[in-house]
Amino acid sequence: MTEFSTRYDRTADVLARLEAITQFGFGRFDVFRDWTRLMTHALARDDDAYLDVLDRYADANAEADRGDRPADHFAAAFGELRAATAAVGGDVLGDAYEAYGMASDAFGQHFSPPAVVRLLAALQDVGTTDGEGATQVSDPACGSGRLLLAGIDAADGPVVCLGVDKDEVCARMAALNCCLVNVDAVVVHGDALTFEGYGAWRTSRTASGGALEAVDPEAVGFD
Incomplete structure (x- = not known):
């Protein structure tokens, strides 16, 4: 193999x-x-x-x-x-x-190395809150959600994430990662420039682990 x-x-x-x-x-x-x-x-x-x-x-x-x-x-x-x-x-x-x-040209996406996204997260203003004390972390081309994960690690306290990606597989990976690390997030399969959305998922932090649900992109501001 x-x-x-x-x-x-x-x-x-x-x-x-x-x-x-x-x-x-x-x-x-x-x-x-x-x-x-x-x-x-x-x-x-x-x-x-x-x-x-x-x-x-x-x-x-x-x-x-x-x-x-x-x-x-x-x-x-x-x-x-x-x-x-x-x-x-x-x-x-x-x-x-x-x-x-690496073994198939069909994948076509390349992500920033973890060290780079950790640096970017450190340089961002991760202290911005949503008005309820939660840090907001966003990425309009989120890939697998690597920058979102780095932002979660860099934040001090609860986090709310927003990720968008035009690639379906990438958007699903980002949503899955947010669910796996048990964080509140919205991830959209869509275009962050035109606000055209094709699918979306909301993840929720719970005492028993992350929860995930599919939502209408229009419900999160995408047409």
């Missing part, structure tokens, strides 16, 4: 699960994109949308043994992602995207 160069050792555990799905003949980008869709649909409790995505893998799920089906690997990859993100406190999801992207 292919070995990938990753920033975090735990990212390899995630990629091993996704790579197992490609052995059924699915492309890496399709697998990664569908994985982000499955995770956001699952967290938003949108069963119909979840099953629509999983239907692409119906034949492979029917043929493979239990535990080795694409559905099993998708679920296990999510579990590995949760554990890895909690363990390293960094952008494991973006790391997985970048590592997978």
